[in-house]
Amino acid sequence: MANGLERGSIPLSELPGGIDLQATLESGQSYCWWRADERTYGAGTDGDDGWYETVVDGDLLRARQTDGELRWEATTDAEPLLYELLRLDDDLEAIRASAAADDVVQDAYDNYWGLRIVADPFFPCLISFICSAQMHVSRIFEMQMALRREYGEEIEVGERTYYDFPTPDALAAATEEELRDLNLGYRAPYVQRTAEMVSEGELTESDVTETAYPAVREELTEFVGVGQKVSDCVCLFSLSCLEAVPLDTWMHTAIEEHFPKCERGNYTDTSDAFRERLGGEFAGYTQTYLFHHLRNED
DNA sequence: ATCCAGGATGTAT
């Protein structure tokens, strides 16, 4: 990697419960990070092994897990940012202690121990989960990279070019046709209109964060392309509502197979019942372990 | 070919 980057490392022993960086960043909860060796732009893959990258507010941040440390390098002193984005202060032991004792839950925690809920920046999280509707995880990543390439500000670091996530203004100025050309499909107008809402101040992050869950869940659905499920994802993966339990097709199957009594016929009541069944205030953590576990079995 | 993917929206009832 080029010189000029600030670097640091955090002993895993300082993180309550440690961390599994791969499970954290490849479990389909965040589309703001990518594997450095899978970049589709720029040249070279030297020294990229095991590194994950993101760009936040004009700064490149790279992170890599080694035997005993979480290493990082960035265009700024990014340790506080890393703590925030990866929720490194969360006490995983305490969270697991609150979780349901069922085998399928405990198997999920065993298999992916160290997975942390992320705290993605609001706008990228909002847009990425609008794009997630009826879409495979791998393609959601591709869509976000395409948005960065086409509408994001370029960041030059050494020989490489990185892209920030587009600003609300930049995406609001895109046309539906342009976004369809990036293979967003029917989500194209949702993305444009939601970006416009944020850009024009009709509804912004600060409006939304004035209230707590579940009121914020209700407010988020005012955005175009945001229903109850996507709203719960933004609550959990950006707004630190660890009790939010997004119900996607995998969770509906899990409820059907393992927690049939939680099925209440509609989203809100089923989600509420499932939250209590999984352990309450940290149910979103357990949900994400479950999601990753179920999606990877076989 | 048919079905499915971290669903949401518009319309009719």
Add this chain to the structure above:
DNA sequence: ATACATCATGGA
């Protein structure tokens, strides 16, 4: 409030 058709796209 609830039921249903419709919405792009690519992989299995």
